[in-house]
Amino acid sequence: NELTDLIETTEDGTYLFDDLPAGEYTVKETNPVLYPLDVNDHDFDPDGDATDSDQSVDNTIGITLTPGELDADNDFVDSRSDESASPVAETTPEPSLTPSSSSSIGTCVEVTIDFDSLPDGSSLESGEFIEDQYSAYGITISASGEGKASLRLFDTGSINLNGDEDLGSPNEMCDNLGSGVGAGGEPGERGENCVPQGNVLIIQEEDEESPNDREDGGMIIFDFQPNVEVFEIGLMDIEGNDSSVTVSHLNPNGRERVREIEIVGFGDNSVQTVPINRPNVFQLKVNLAGSGAVTSVSLCIKAYEPEVVP
Numbered sequence: 001n002e003l004t005d006l007i008e009t010t011e012d013g014t015y016l017f018d019d020l021p022a023g024e025y026t027v028k029e030t031n032p033v034l035y036p037l038d039v040n041d042h043d044f045d046p047d048g049d050a051t052d053s054d055q056s057v058d059n060t061i062g063i064t065l066t067p068g069e070l071d072a073d074n075d076f077v078d079s080r081s082d083e084s085a086s087p088v089a090e091t092t093p094e095p096s097l098t099p100s101s102s103s104s105i106g107t108c109v110e111v112t113i114d115f116d117s118l119p120d121g122s123s124l125e126s127g128e129f130i131e132d133q134y135s136a137y138g139i140t141i142s143a144s145g146e147g148k149a150s151l152r153l154f155d156t157g158s159i160n161l162n163g164d165e166d167l168g169s170p171n172e173m174c175d176n177l178g179s180g181v182g183a184g185g186e187p188g189e190r191g192e193n194c195v196p197q198g199n200v201l202i203i204q205e206e207d208e209e210s211p212n213d214r215e216d217g218g219m220i221i222f223d224f225q226p227n228v229e230v231f232e233i234g235l236m237d238i239e240g241n242d243s244s245v246t247v248s249h250l251n252p253n254g255r256e257r258v259r260e261i262e263i264v265g266f267g268d269n270s271v272q273t274v275p276i277n278r279p280n281v282f283q284l285k286v287n288l289a290g291s292g293a294v295t296s297v298s299l300c301i302k303a304y305e306p307e308v309v310p
């Protein structure tokens with residue numbers, strides 16, 4: 001219960017207690033005058049400590065430090081008392097040439113990649129194989145798995161789904177009578193699939209000519225250069241609890257950190273959103289244990305100048 005050290009955060013809000021011996025510690029925050037309201041106080045990158053499950057908002061974070069360990073991402077999130085000063089994120093389907101947001105990666109543009117259009121606004125065709133179509137954003141998308149793993153667009157609104165009705169959208173039980181079939185996507189379920197999903201990204205089944213998601217799954221990999229802030233990723237037709245999302249990012253001290261998010265699948269034909277909310281992300285891996293698709297990725301990229309096609 002003795003005070004070990006007392007410091008002030010830097011201008012960007014980071015802090016570092018260096019050269020501490022192994023042991024049990026409690027970090028306590030005193031709120032800045034302009035940010036008196038507490039939002040979150042916990043380890044945003046749990047590493048197995050007993051205190052990691054403590055989600056109480058009490059201006060303290062418990063830490064178990066092992067020899068040689070760098071225990072990062074113990075964050076205090078505060079807000080202003082004036083609600084009108086709170087930031088509001090507005091997702092835009094297509095990027096503006098004017099920076100729309102200021103995030104931890106600097107001035108950036110909020111973008112939602114929905115696999116229906118390219119950075120220049122032109123349309124993507126169903127069945128198209130995906131390689132470097134998003135290079136204007138500094139994004140490379142690839143796949144890995146047994147045998148040949150390639151990425152392809154699947155049109156969820158097609159009337160001919162070639163036996164892939166679990167990737168149809170909307171679900172057949174919705175008011176707009178889509179072509180999707182599966183209890184997980186029915187109205188009222190957690191994974192309700194009543195909003196048309198358009199094109200989604202799949203790992204193509206190797207021995208199929210038509211678009212068809214791979215039954216034994218695989219990995220969809222997003223590489224970002226420069227780093228981006230990732231808000232969330234949309235998924236479809238995830239069954240069971242064996243899939244996951246792996247986020248590789250830099251912590252405030254510039255060290256590489258890897259965070260794995262286990263996915264609780266919402267079932268056959270379901271749609272769901274997995275919150276990421278991480279800055280300085282350089283790679284995102286979607287580990288599919290079986291069939292499934294990525295519907296969208298919402299992120300903030302550094303402002304860019306798109307190539308103008310005559």
